[in-house]
Amino acid sequence: MEHSRGNISFFSLTAGGALLALRLRERFGGTAHLPRCHSLGCERCAPFDAIADALPARFLAGDTVVAIMAAGIVFRLLSPHLGDKLSDPAVIVLDEEGRFATPLLGGHAAGANRLAEAIADFLGGEAVITTSSDVQGLTAPDEVARLLGARPADRLELRRVTSLLVNGDAVCIEAEEDPGVAGYRWLAPGESAGECRGRLLVSHAAVQSPDDIPTARLVPRRVAAGVGCKRGTGAREIIEAVQAACVQNGVDPLAVGVIASVSLKRDEAGIIEAAAALGARLAFYDAEELEALERPGSEFVREQTGTPAVSEPAALLAAGPGASLLAGKTASGPVTAALALASGSLDLTAPADGGGEGSVTVVGLGAGTRASLTARAAAALRCADTIIGYRTYVRQVQGMFPQKDFISGSMGAELERCREALELARSGRRVALVSSGDAGVYGMAGPLLEMAGEVPVEVVPGVTAAQLAAASLGAPLMNDYVTVSLSDLLTPRDEVLRRVEAAAAADLVICLYNPTSRKRQPLFLESCAIIAAHRPGDTVVGLVRKAGAPDEEAAVITLDELPGSGVDMRSVIIVGNSKTRVMDGRMVTTRGYEKKSERNEARPA
Numbered sequence: 001m002e003h004s005r006g007n008i009s010f011f012s013l014t015a016g017g018a019l020l021a022l023r024l025r026e027r028f029g030g031t032a033h034l035p036r037c038h039s040l041g042c043e044r045c046a047p048f049d050a051i052a053d054a055l056p057a058r059f060l061a062g063d064t065v066v067a068i069m070a071a072g073i074v075f076r077l078l079s080p081h082l083g084d085k086l087s088d089p090a091v092i093v094l095d096e097e098g099r100f101a102t103p104l105l106g107g108h109a110a111g112a113n114r115l116a117e118a119i120a121d122f123l124g125g126e127a128v129i130t131t132s133s134d135v136q137g138l139t140a141p142d143e144v145a146r147l148l149g150a151r152p153a154d155r156l157e158l159r160r161v162t163s164l165l166v167n168g169d170a171v172c173i174e175a176e177e178d179p180g181v182a183g184y185r186w187l188a189p190g191e192s193a194g195e196c197r198g199r200l201l202v203s204h205a206a207v208q209s210p211d212d213i214p215t216a217r218l219v220p221r222r223v224a225a226g227v228g229c230k231r232g233t234g235a236r237e238i239i240e241a242v243q244a245a246c247v248q249n250g251v252d253p254l255a256v257g258v259i260a261s262v263s264l265k266r267d268e269a270g271i272i273e274a275a276a277a278l279g280a281r282l283a284f285y286d287a288e289e290l291e292a293l294e295r296p297g298s299e300f301v302r303e304q305t306g307t308p309a310v311s312e313p314a315a316l317l318a319a320g321p322g323a324s325l326l327a328g329k330t331a332s333g334p335v336t337a338a339l340a341l342a343s344g345s346l347d348l349t350a351p352a353d354g355g356g357e358g359s360v361t362v363v364g365l366g367a368g369t370r371a372s373l374t375a376r377a378a379a380a381l382r383c384a385d386t387i388i389g390y391r392t393y394v395r396q397v398q399g400m401f402p403q404k405d406f407i408s409g410s411m412g413a414e415l416e417r418c419r420e421a422l423e424l425a426r427s428g429r430r431v432a433l434v435s436s437g438d439a440g441v442y443g444m445a446g447p448l449l450e451m452a453g454e455v456p457v458e459v460v461p462g463v464t465a466a467q468l469a470a471a472s473l474g475a476p477l478m479n480d481y482v483t484v485s486l487s488d489l490l491t492p493r494d495e496v497l498r499r500v501e502a503a504a505a506a507d508l509v510i511c512l513y514n515p516t517s518r519k520r521q522p523l524f525l526e527s528c529a530i531i532a533a534h535r536p537g538d539t540v541v542g543l544v545r546k547a548g549a550p551d552e553e554a555a556v557i558t559l560d561e562l563p564g565s566g567v568d569m570r571s572v573i574i575v576g577n578s579k580t581r582v583m584d585g586r587m588v589t590t591r592g593y594e595k596k597s598e599r600n601e602a603r604p605a
Contacts, residue, residue: 007405008115009033009058010066013051016096017068024066027122028115031407033058046407056081057398061406064090064106064115074104084155092116098123103130111146141165141200144173144181145218148202149345151254151279153217157209161216164198175202204255204341206246221257222342223326225280226315227271228261228301230334235273241335242278249327251339257346258283260318262290262305269375272382282383283318290314295329315340358425360455362445364438364462367548368396372463380460384432388421389444390414393434418448425455438462442485442513466511469544469572472554474586476542476574481509486516486523493523500527504534509580509589512573528563531575535559540576542587547572556587 008030010021018038022045025032033054036047048054055077059065067074071093082088082105090112091105101119103112113129120127141162145152152158165171172185172193179186185196193199199215201207204222209215225242238259246253259275260283261268275282287306290313297308307313311329315338322343329338361380366372381387381401387394391408398406409417421433435443438461445459470477482503488496503510510531516524531539537560545553545568557565559575567573580589 007031007063008066009063010068011051011055011058012038012068013073014038014068014096020068020094020096020098021066024119024122028119030064047410052077053395057395057406059089059091060398061404062089063405064092064110064112066092066094066115066119068094068096071102071104078105090115092119094119094125099125100128101125102128113143141171141216141218144179144184144200147181148179148218148220149257150202150218150220153219153252153254154209157214157216160214161198161200164214169197170195171198171200172196173200173202204252205250206252207250217252219252219254221255221280221346222319222344223251223255224258224260224283224315224318224323224340224342224346225256226260226311226313226318226329226338226340227265227274228305228310228314228329228336229265229268229270231268233268233270233334235270235277237333238270238274238335238337239277241330241332241337242274244332245327245330245337245339248330249339251326253278256280256339258318260285260314262287262307262310262314264305266383267376267379269379269382272379276382283314285314285317289317293317311336311338312340314338319343319346358428358430358455359458360421360425360431360433360448360452361458361460362433362435362439362443362448363460364440364443364464365393365396365434365436366463367465367468367546368393368436369548369550370400372468372548373397373400374460374462377460377462380458381432381434383430385429386424387432387434388417388424389434390417393436397434414444414447415451418444418451421448422451422453422455435462436465437468438464441466441483463548465513465547465572466574468547469511469542469554469574472544472547472552473542473556473574474583474588476509476540476576476580476587476589477511478589478591479509479577479579481511481574482506483511483513484527485513486520486527487514488520488523496523497526497530500530504531507534507577509577510573510575512575514569515567515571515573517569524567525563528559532559535575535578540580540582540587542574542576543567543571544574545571556582556585 008028010024010030011033012018012021015038018034021032031046033046033048036049059078060081074093088105090110092112093102093104101116103116106112116127141158161171172187173179173181174187174189193213197213199213200218201209201215202218202220204220209217227238229238243253256278257280259280261271263284263286265271266284290310291307293313293316295309295312302308316323319340319342323340326341327339329336363377363380381397386405388407390411394406394408421431424431433444433448439445440459441464449457466483484499486496537558539559541557541559541562543555543565576589
């Protein structure tokens with residue numbers, strides 16, 4: 001069985017469908033997404049609350065979708081998200097008894113027809129194939145493109161050749177070697193097409209299509225582009241440099257399947273964004289690996305990267321054994337680019353680091369909006385193969401990175417998420433484990449590092465809730481402050497209250513996280529009473545709910561008003577100290593700059 005998408009998501013709505021989904025998952029791999037009521041006790045299942053959210057999310061993430069439900073449900077859920085036949089994932093529907101497997105989308109380009117046939121064969125059912133070429137026993141041109149790992153240069157020409165094929169006309173394939181596709185006559189380059197009425201021209205070169213018969217060019221992704229650049233170079237400059245190298249050397253830019261560089265550049269946003277725009281995977285290599293190829297370079301580059309050359313050896317390593325250099329290093333502004341031709345098809349699913357070692361990056365999302373996501377956090381998410389986290393946080397980034405593989409879970413399953421992230425990393429995946437705010441502040445960085453062992457872990461900071469709230473209120477954290485979580489789920493209640501007492505007595509500005517819930521009202525009220533025992537009732541207090549979100553709410557009140565202020569788990573409270581004032585409606589903790597200025601003015605000249 002062959003299909004082009006790495007992960008299969010099986011969906012069901014009923015108990016009978018759940019059993020079939022589990023059976024298929026055991027045979028074909030992937031994930032069974034079941035209604036929460038049907039997934040109890042299933043360790044390898046992904047429970048969902050609303051099919052209207054869960055199924056489109058996996059489709060947008062690029063999963064092959066196998067839905068055990070009515071085709072109409074799937075149509076209605078996915079219709080707003082459809083792209084085109086060459087980019088949409090495969091979608092297959094089955095009845096609960098497994099009698100019929102029907103491809104709805106991606107029959108050829110995404111391998112839905114072949115997967116449907118494999119499922120039907122396993123279940124003893126029937127694959128309902130409706131594409132004309134398959135009904136006639138032919139291999140459609142877009143299926144040929146998928147088998148060869150190629151991209152069509154012109155979709156209109158591809159449709160013209162497809163029309164000729166299904167109408168009974170002979171179509172040939174012109175390529176360096178016989179691709180072994182049944183039903184087509186193979187032509188060596190330049191050989192006469194004879195009686196063929198249409199042609200598939202397979203080449204990585206930017207060649208003009210012959211005008212003797214309708215010709216669709218298929219561009220195999222056999223070219224790796226090695227890239228070196230100055231820190232902070234933008235994606236547009238990198239893309240232009242790669243495309244210029246292609247044009248100068250007669251290579252079709254569609255043939256570029258890998259963008260490669262030195263490991264030092266693995267978080268370079270421009271390279272990551274350029275690879276995404278070119279539809280190429282990323283590959284990074286240690287300086288020692290690059291230097292071992294002994295390509296010409298410079299001492300300046302060695303000082304900056306640890307190796308005298310980057311672009312040429314990176315291209316050759318990414319193209320694999322037997323690769324040949326198509327274009328040597330070419331400088332274009334702050335970018336150098338080189339091209340290498342693979343001896344066969346490129347591995348487009350390998351992890352970004354050449355050695356195949358996976359890793360976990362713990363990423364702080366800030367408030368979960370694009371505006372509060374740091375550039376470094378965005379780069380880490382772009383570089384990841386899989387993004388995993390609490391379902392609310394995963395939803396916040398799915399729209400920004402729809403091509404990624406997402407795994408979401410429930411609150412309280414933090415350790416399970418850490419274990420799954422580490423297991424994926426050990427299999428060679430680059431995993432981003434996401435937290436709100438900063439991952440190292442009441443987030444996932446701590447438990448993951450406790451469990452990581454030999455797995456490489458990087459922590460990428462985010463904007464904390466305290467920072468977001470402070471910015472909305474004014475400048476309340478200008479001097480020493482402390483953060484205290486009022487949740488006693490992990491920290492004993494008495495310990496929480498001792499910390500509040502110490503902070504209040506020390507005249508520190510206090511930032512309270514997780515202030516209250518339906519079960520923890522008394523702890524919040526006790527904390528208010530402790531602070532009130534050390535500070536006057538008119539002490540300035542800032543309240544921010546949904547900090548950093550579009551519907552954020554912020555207010556400045558007094559300590560006396562705090563107990564009845566209606567705070568909840570999404571609120572952040574900042575209690576001022578004796579130096580905190582309200583200035584033009586903003587909360588400001590003075591630090592003493594004015595006294596320093598007065599002392600300087602009083603000094604004799």
